[in-house]
Amino acid sequence: MTTNNSIKNIVIVGGGTAGWMTAAAFSKVLGDQYCNITLIESDAIGTVSVGEATIPQIQLFNRILDIDENEFIKQTQGTFKLGIEFVDWLRKGHSYMHPFGTIGNDMDAIPFHHYWLKAHQQGKVPNLDSYSLASQAARQGRFVRPQNMGNSPLSQITYAFHFDATLYAQFLRNYAEQRGVVRKEGKIVDVVLRHSDGFIDSVVTEKGEHLNADLFIDCSGFKGLLIEQALETGFEDWSHWLPCDRAVAMPCMATKESLPYTISTARDAGWTWRIPLQHRVGNGYVYPSKFVSDDEAVAILRKSMESEPIAEPNFLRWTTGIRKKGWNKNCVAIGLSAGFIEPLESTGLHLIQSAIAKLLGFFPSQGFAQEDIDAYNSQLTVEMERIRDFIILHYKATEREDTPFWQYCKHMEVPEYLTKKMDLYRANGRIYRQDGELFNETSWLAVMQGQGVTPAGYHPLVDVLSQQELERRLMHIKSVIDKSVTLIPKQQDFIDKYCKAESMKKEMV
């Protein structure tokens, strides 16, 4: 039931992934009676059409929307993702996995990695990957959903998806329109502010139509049509820590077995991605314009690809950083308009999901309590800052100094929070995590170890176990993982059985 004070009209500006994720979630949670939801987008402007790798939290979004996962994968040409392989990041020729899920088993309330650290420092055990089911399954091209098998690592499989970004927006558009969201096609040319308080009164299309609302969601992409161009909210620039400011994307056909993980390969400056989908492979190169020209970037990307491109290069440009307020007056920026951190850990779509969840948590009435807005903004800022720090870690903790780009990264000053985190880990392998941080201990562990941040010690209570018992337990954990992996089918067989895209079935005939 609504009251006079309820929000009655919401206008979402933009129909990229952010706009349609917001529209879909609002249509599900608010229903079609609470208020009117209108989304306006311009086909002439288009979307970034990237954003194809996700993290496991997206499953929560799918559950809230009651999405049938197999149907969703079929319709988006999706595949599964068990983690990211980082190639050449520590040094050329080296690679490590940042897997989803757990690594090893905690014992006697002490995190597993402390036991591993002791044995590893003695040179007695293999690297961390050997204790991660996700890493082992990923490298062998295997995938299965979690099995109901008690203590088996097979019951703890954690996964995300790769999918076609354009098909994903289309999928969510169908979902939202079926639940009453009204889509309008048109270019917004003006934003009218109220004289009394500077709130947004309406947006105006090039045909002269005025769209009024109580709440505006700015999903207009990097430019921030409402939040920045109209409300002049301000932007905090983080590019001195993350100097990559461009990307070029080009898909190609797959020539190799489809493996359930993203590959990120460090280049002389920046890095390339490889994201396997059912119908194609997504490739991209994220680079710093200070060190690499656009023509060079295309050449580097093409050289890294396994087959000829099947589309023209899609160039993207940005300034890394965060909008000073994600929510300003009656406008909430969601997606690229709220800020951007490069896609190294596939956090863009998660930040959209998280902003939607926060906004639903602080959902306003007509009065717009400033306390709610402030709390939303400070939570968003903490979340983005911690993601930023995690991404910086990949650049800062490296042995590479072979190019001016890597020399800059290795020697740059980093945020104090990150320095403290690395110092704490270097001392005795301890990992501290603040409330509101996205990445968990496993993620920090995998990337710190993978990037060569190595502790001098380990948790002293590990010594409660005798040397013999320590080695026995570690060997047991590894053998359980090795055995469990053999029970997992190949990803391709799993997809063929449950969620093969219709177009792929036709190709087989």
Ligand SMILES: Cc1cc2nc3c(=O)[nH]c(=O)nc-3n(C[C@H](O)[C@H](O)[C@H](O)COP(=O)(O)OP(=O)(O)OC[C@H]3O[C@@H](n4cnc5c(N)ncnc54)[C@H](O)[C@@H]3O)c2cc1C
């Ligand atoms: C290179 C790169 C790689 C990425 N990879 C990943 C990844 O692997 N995983 C991940 O989670 N995230 C990734 N991201 C982030 C992800 O792509 C974005 O978060 C996501 O696509 C959301 O974009 P958006 O909807 O905010 O903006 P856009 O896609 O730019 O959409 C903006 C919308 O606003 C509309 N619009 C703009 N101006 C007007 C106007 N005047 N009038 C009407 N409509 C207008 C446009 O038509 C469009 O519909 C990546 C981003 C980049 C740049």
